[in-house]
Amino acid sequence: MGGGEQLVIAGYGDIGRRVAALALARGLRVAALVRSEAAAEAARRQGVAVVRGDLDRSDKPVVGLPAAGATVLYAAPPPGGGDSDPRVRVFCGSIEPGAEPRRVIYLSTSGVYGDCAGALVDETTPARGTTARARRRLDAESVLKNWGDHRGVAITILRVSAIYGPGRFPFDRLLGHHPVLAEAESPLSNRIHADDLARICLAAADWTASGDLINVSDGEALTMTAYFDAVAAAFGLPRPPRVSRRAAAAVMSPLMLSYFSESRRLENRRLRERLGTPLLHPDLAHGLAAAVAAGVTPAQPLGSVPLSSSSP
Ligand SMILES: NC(=O)c1ccc[n+]([C@@H]2O[C@H](COP(=O)([O-])OP(=O)(O)OC[C@H]3O[C@@H](n4cnc5c(N)ncnc54)[C@H](OP(=O)(O)O)[C@@H]3O)[C@@H](O)[C@H]2O)c1
Numbered sequence: 109m110g111g112g113e114q115l116v117i118a119g120y121g122d123i124g125r126r127v128a129a130l131a132l133a134r135g136l137r138v139a140a141l142v143r144s145e146a147a148a149e150a151a152r153r154q155g156v157a158v159v160r161g162d163l164d165r166s167d168k169p170v171v172g173l174p175a176a177g178a179t180v181l182y183a184a185p186p187p188g189g190g191d192s193d194p195r196v197r198v199f200c201g202s203i204e205p206g207a208e209p210r211r212v213i214y215l216s217t218s219g220v221y222g223d224c225a226g227a228l229v230d231e232t233t234p235a236r237g238t239t240a241r242a243r244r245r246l247d248a249e250s251v252l253k254n255w256g257d258h259r260g261v262a263i264t265i266l267r268v269s270a271i272y273g274p275g276r277f278p279f280d281r282l283l284g285h286h287p288v289l290a291e292a293e294s295p296l297s298n299r300i301h302a303d304d305l306a307r308i309c310l311a312a313a314d315w316t317a318s319g320d321l322i323n324v325s326d327g328e329a330l331t332m333t334a335y336f337d338a339v340a341a342a343f344g345l346p347r348p349p350r351v352s353r354r355a356a357a358a359v360m361s362p363l364m365l366s367y368f369s370e371s372r373r374l375e376n377r378r379l380r381e382r383l384g385t386p387l388l389h390p391d392l393a394h395g396l397a398a399a400v401a402a403g404v405t406p407a408q409p410l411g412s413v414p415l416s417s418s419s420p
Contacts, residue, residue: 109179109313111135116175116209118163118199119184120147120156122275123215126306127181128156134310139174161202163195169202176207179313182252183215186244193248200255211262213312214252218269218298218323220245224372226296231267231321231378239366262320264312269325269374272392273302274399279406282340287351287359294333295371298325301389308383315382322379328391329373335392342396343406
């Protein structure tokens, strides 16, 4: 995308704001759908045009999205319950015929692959996630794909692994001594630094293929326990206590348990080929060292960390 082109962000949260910062620095026009005054204020401060609306209002389509010919980054998650994603339907229903965007980039998750027993997963691997979380994501992907086919909109689906970086480290869990699974029982997972994900979102606007599906991770598979240990070591916090899988059900939240029940390694070859440039943070050690060097500390309240100033 080049100067003057329009980017619309639906789901103006952490990643949306990072993408907006990069896009504005490139001279793009950026508009964001927001549902609270606080988010509207943050958007205006950033130089982002505000469209007020709530994707939970199935009775009220969003009015005023400058979507015609634009690139849309859709970064709102599905709701917390059910088997489908009504929010994506409200978004699609808000686009008037003739006012279609050029492309929608959808932030999905690698959770749609489900538990793969540590196997390597690429974009041809069937999405067999069985949790309601996975079903909602798959529903969102398929609603968008069908709508895109019908309305002539290119859809790019990014299946994103766990996002880490300043403002997102699990300091509360570490400071609260929340347990993790013993290393030998801990599942394999991948990560991507939030600033790299933001660059990838913007780069994806220029990938010409339609119906694109791209796994997003830095390619380094680690156990979740190793991840928590590495964050603890980088910031001088105690390593989290270990529990066996058998004991975990009594001490972990259902959500945490479900994360600890899925093991897979994400192949990122397609991402590397598309991106053509190296990641800013090719592995966790690099991302952690950068955060420490930038002065991130566990005492720093969430949201107080400046957005990335790194250029895409
Ligand atoms: N956490 C991870 O490791 C991970 C991994 C893979 C993918 N993802 C997904 O990547 C996407 C972006 O992540 P993120 O960290 O930027 O998430 P985030 O900070 O939670 O931002 C999501 C944004 O969506 C907005 N939103 C939610 N419901 C909405 C509604 N009904 N109408 C309008 N806006 C709504 C939220 O608005 P409010 O501020 O008003 O709530 C929030 O600004 C999410 O879909 C996330 O689930 C996350």
